[in-house]
Amino acid sequence: TQAPVNVTVTGAAGQIGYALLFRIASGQLLGPDTPVKLRLLEIPQAVKAAEGTALELEDCAFPLLAGTDIFDDAKRAFEGTNIALLVGARPRTKGMERADLLEANGGIFKPQGEAINAGAADDVRVLVVGNPANTNALIAQSHAPDVPAERFTAMTRLDHNRAVAQLSKKLNAPVSEIRKLTIWGNHSASQYPDIFHAEVGGRNAAEAVNDEKWLAEEFIPRVAKRGAEIIEARGASSAASAANAAIDHIHTWVNGTAEGDWTSMAVPSDGSYGVPEGLISSFPVVCKGGKYEIVQGLEINEFSRGRIDASVAELTEEREAVKKLGLI
Ligand code: NDP
Numbered sequence: 316t317q318a319p320v321n322v323t324v325t326g327a328a329g330q331i332g333y334a335l336l337f338r339i340a341s342g343q344l345l346g347p348d349t350p351v352k353l354r355l356l357e358i359p360q361a362v363k364a365a366e367g368t369a370l371e372l373e374d375c376a377f378p379l380l381a382g383t384d385i386f387d388d389a390k391r392a393f394e395g396t397n398i399a400l401l402v403g404a405r406p407r408t409k410g411m412e413r414a415d416l417l418e419a420n421g422g423i424f425k426p427q428g429e430a431i432n433a434g435a436a437d438d439v440r441v442l443v444v445g446n447p448a449n450t451n452a453l454i455a456q457s458h459a460p461d462v463p464a465e466r467f468t469a470m471t472r473l474d475h476n477r478a479v480a481q482l483s484k485k486l487n488a489p490v491s492e493i494r495k496l497t498i499w500g501n502h503s504a505s506q507y508p509d510i511f512h513a514e515v516g517g518r519n520a521a522e523a524v525n526d527e528k529w530l531a532e533e534f535i536p537r538v539a540k541r542g543a544e545i546i547e548a549r550g551a552s553s554a555a556s557a558a559n560a561a562i563d564h565i566h567t568w569v570n571g572t573a574e575g576d577w578t579s580m581a582v583p584s585d586g587s588y589g590v591p592e593g594l595i596s597s598f599p600v601v602c603k604g605g606k607y608e609i610v611q612g613l614e615i616n617e618f619s620r621g622r623i624d625a626s627v628a629e630l631t632e633e634r635e636a637v638k639k640l641g642l643i
Contacts, residue, residue, distance in 0.1 A: 319350040319381035321436065323396040326403020326445060327355035327385075328364035331552035335400070335561060340372055340380040344562050345569060346588070347404040351381040353361025353510045353566035356403070387419065389430035390618050396435045400561055401427060401455065403623065414636060421642035425453045428458030430637045435462065440568060443458065444561055448502045448596045450633040456583070457643040458459025458594070464593075464609075468568075473553070473560035478508035482515070484493035485534070486523055492516040497599040498579035499588075499619075501633075504598065507622035508523040508538045512613055527618070535622075572602045577610050588615060588623065594630045 318401075323337055326332055332355075338344065339351060353372070357365045362385060369383045386392040394400060394585065405419035416502035424443075431439060439462060442453035448469040475498050475506065483490045496513040500506050510530070513520035545553040569577050581597040584590040587609045588598070599610040637643050 317349055318399060319352040320345055321352050321354055321396045322400065323354040323356060323392050324402060325356040325389075325392070328357050328361040328368060328418035329403060330552060331402050331558050331561070332365075332388060333368060334558035336372060336404070336553045338558065340352050340375065340377040340383075342377075342379045344565055344583045346566075346597060347379075350379045350381045354392050354394075354396060355383065355385045357385065357387060359387045362387050366638045381533045386608060389427050390434060393427070393430040394434040395643070396431070397438055397440070398565055399435065399439060399441045400565070401430060401441065401443045401451070402445055403559070404448075404451060406446070414504055414640065415506070416447070417499045417633070417642065418442065418640055420445070420447065420451050421454055421637065421640060423462055424454040425458050427635045430454035432456065432461050432538065439466055440565065442561060442564055443467070444557065446502070448635060449597075449630055450637060452581065452595045452643050453593075453634060454637060455562075465585065467595065468564070469502060469595050469597075470561060471502050471581050472507065472556075472564040473557050474498045474502060474506055474538060474541075474597075476556070476560055476563065477541045477581040478510075478534075480514065481534055481537055482510060482524075485529070486515050487522070488515045492515075494573075494576040495521070495599070496520070496579070497577070498597045500597055501630050502581060503629065505626040505629045506539055507626055508535060509535070509619050509623075511616060511619060512599070514588050519587045525569065529571045529619075530542060562606060568607060569605055570602075571604070572600075577601045580607060582607065582609065585609065587611065588613075588625050589629060589630045591624075594627065594634060596627055596630055 422512045452469040480626045494514045497509040510520040524607045577599045580600045584594045600607040
């Protein structure tokens with residue numbers, strides 16, 4: 316049998332962590348043939364709660380779970396890690412300035428980047444979920460110079476899945492028939508869900524919708540503000556769908572996109588589509604053989620151009636801000 320894959324999860328005792336760990340341990344992250352070893356990182360105050368979750372993991376008797384270790388030290392948590400899911404982050408609290416938020420997250424993602432650089436496995440893949448995810452990924456990456464930059468990614472798969480679901484409802488088509496949808500830019504309210512290249516049952520989605528007002532005034536804001544809608548309805552954040560998207564992101568990265576389809580991932584820009592090089596921005600990507608590639612040569616219409624540029628401008632500002640704070 317295969318040696319277990321080491322999966323590190325930070326913020327393991329949080330809401331998303333609780334929705335994520337059982338699915339990883341059951342085999343949904345890497346498939347039914349791959350045993351996993353969990354390495355949970357928490358801040359000291361939350362280690363006890365993580366230990367409680369580990370007891371529950373044990374009680375599930377998952378055949379694929381080769382063990383669970385808990386750490387409050389990043390260096391040890393990332394030792395030998397193959398898959399790093401960076402979920403724990405400093406949330407924005409009321410009245411907090413953006414610079415304070417970025418600085419607090421710099422204090423988390425800089426040492427984690429250093430720890431990944433020092434001890435992760437050669438094939439490490441990193442997904443940042445904790446917000447501001449794109450910029451947190453940039454901070455971690457800039458402190459891991461020995462790890463190929465493209466291994467650092469941030470999550471826009473939840474936005475992607477939300478957009479697929481909304482389009483499916485609008486056109487009364489099953490989600491399985493929707494392909495080639497794209498989230499561009501930042502995982503924030505400025506993100507741009509693009510249906511101009513999407514297909515529904517082989518037909519162009521924008522043509523099938525044929526309603527620019529719905530696109531601009533309903534679809535785009537609905538997808539971008541879905542997190543707030545869930546909080547309003549549930550009284551708690553969208554932790555289960557976020558965990559589901561994290562699973563999807565890694566599963567697709569490792570196992571590939573379906574023929575004739577792509578997915579959305581925030582990855583270091585190579586300058587494609589006018590996105591400044593190095594920014595971690597969401598693109599359409601094809602995954603194959605354990606690697607991803609940004610889909611090239613798509614025509615960007617005027618409607619899309621302005622929206623992509625606006626979200627990318629926000630990412631550029633965030634990069635400037637963390638540079639100024641000495642975090643990258
Ligand atoms: P959650 O598990 O609900 O969320 C964790 C992070 O994911 C937040 O930054 C959150 O952003 C982000 N996120 C991204 N997408 C979504 C989404 N769709 N819905 C909800 N959140 C999303 O937070 P908790 O407060 O429950 O747990 C965080 C845990 O992290 C705590 O246990 C804390 O102790 C730990 N932590 C660990 C660190 C470490 O390991 N070094 C460092 C810091 C914290 P947003 O805030 O914008 O909702």
